[in-house]
Amino acid sequence: MRASDLVVPREAREPGVLGRVGASLTPRRAGTQGAVYLLFVLTLVAFSIWAPSFATTSSLSNIARDAAPTVVVAVGMTFVIIAAEIDLSVASTISLSGLVGAVLLGEPGVPWPLAVLAALAIGAGVGLINGLLVGYLGVPSFLITLGTLQAVGAIALMATATLSQPITSSGFLDVFGPGSFLSVPLTVWWALCVVLVGGYVLHATKFGRWVYAVGDSRNAARYAGISKPRVLIGVFVIAGVLAGLTGVLLAGRTTSGDPTAGTDMELTAIAAVILGGTDLFGGSGLIIGTVVGSLFLTAIQIGLILLGASGQLQTLVTGVIIVCVVTMNALAKGTRKA
């Protein structure tokens, strides 16, 4: 019995099996993602046929404009999900930072860039709290950010007694307002900047690589000397700052700060990230996928509006699509274990 202990080390046989199963998995995932993109294209074609006004430049421009804030918050969410965490608090951060920005813009002595910085700082602050608690204490991010979602949302509502705050600062509206630059909406320019910078940080820097490593295997990251708490603080601060920017963009576009502006946007952002092919369990995903996912969700909304669907029906269709895509991903994963 002891002789057999010697020849069969406990953990030694494992890798071979895992390795072989892993090999069968990679093309399968690519197939799933291909199916999502195909679904996206088919949806666009279907809307173009049923709602002739869908395939016009004005409605395509509407899709881009409406998708822009989703893209900004979802880029931050991409970092968090690739690190195998989740951030539900972004919705309240969006509301509070947009609101605080709007209030400060109404103060005579405050230059508008300072108001914007304050809004981003609120996002950074919420992200820092999330990151510290998840990174150092190891509390599940689902629970922590559920708590900060509630707390920050309550602060936003208490701050203005649910009234929205109009914005008149022309300097601010020139940069964040509903206008356009080179006939592209300002929010779309901002989203483009966020995508480029976010893509650079995630795909081309050491920090980005560590985000993947921490999300893929905590143990591998540990043996590589990567500080999990610091990486997690980084991703939550990024998500918080981008939520703050989303709040500013929404306030600018509607020329008012609204304490419920961000409601449900955490779900939209998560849906966009997952539709974009990022692994909900961390370790893989692309910024460009998130952009496609955001456009997909927005295109469905606008197409359904053009078809005259009610708000509930829009939500229903979106929900069904998310369930389908997540199920497809899970099925692809299930075959791994076979």
Place this chain on the structure above:
Amino acid sequence: MIFEAADERQSEQPVGAAVSPTADPMPVLELRKVSKHFGGVAACDRVDLQVGAGEVVAIVGHNGAGKSTILRIVSGAQPPDEGQIFMSGQPVRLRSVRDARAHGIETVPQELALAPKLDVAANVFLGREEVARPRLFRFLARRGMEREARRLIGSLGVQIPDLRAKVGSLSGGQRQGVAIARALSWGRTVVVLDEPTAALGVRETEEVEKTVLHMKGLGLGILLVSHDLDQVFRVADRVYVLYHGRVVGSMRPSESTHEAVLALITGGGSAGASVVPVAPAAAETKAVAP
């Protein structure tokens, strides 16, 4: 066999003077009375252990004897409850893998600790990514790292046709190759290997053993856990036998036999085998060509 000339000289050293930190040569790594408990179980119990520079030290023992626990302590992954650790005579605290790496200790843990969804080059350079010129933008030097990873893995004789392949899609042996390539390329003082060739083929095992002896020749201390006694007798200068968390014997393979070591592994010294501590080998920096 190949170590005989060196071993003859070593055996002239005083036996039993191992615990003194002033012993010549100063061990690059020394554990003194190191213990680690899990609940009521002593995974390792007052373990004294030394690794000299340019010495290959093997730890053997039954499953659950505490071998990996000792290696995790050395690699900083699991700080001990009690005891002291010295490096080149200086007391050190290895509270994290980062601490250990700062002291030049590199580890291949039993479970390999690779990131399955990242590619081979990313894994070899994980935590030590290189930045491309111009350094202003701090772009990852993808091509450079890939070239270097290819060279390292090639030198181990492990075949990995596509370095862009995700590590999770590789075979067990290929993955072990990646983990070993990483440790061997970054280790500066001590390389810790937990069953490094368990999933490797005969030829790849030979290459890994060659590389271990090469690192030894460069003056590194190698701490190796292996269930393959033949391998232990091929590469190790000294062997520690663990039995339920305690060191029940240490010997030089050149002065011992498989049977004696096996008796200690299975019987924990109660089988009547003599337990004589042996001093770490002299710094044998002469490269040993296998």
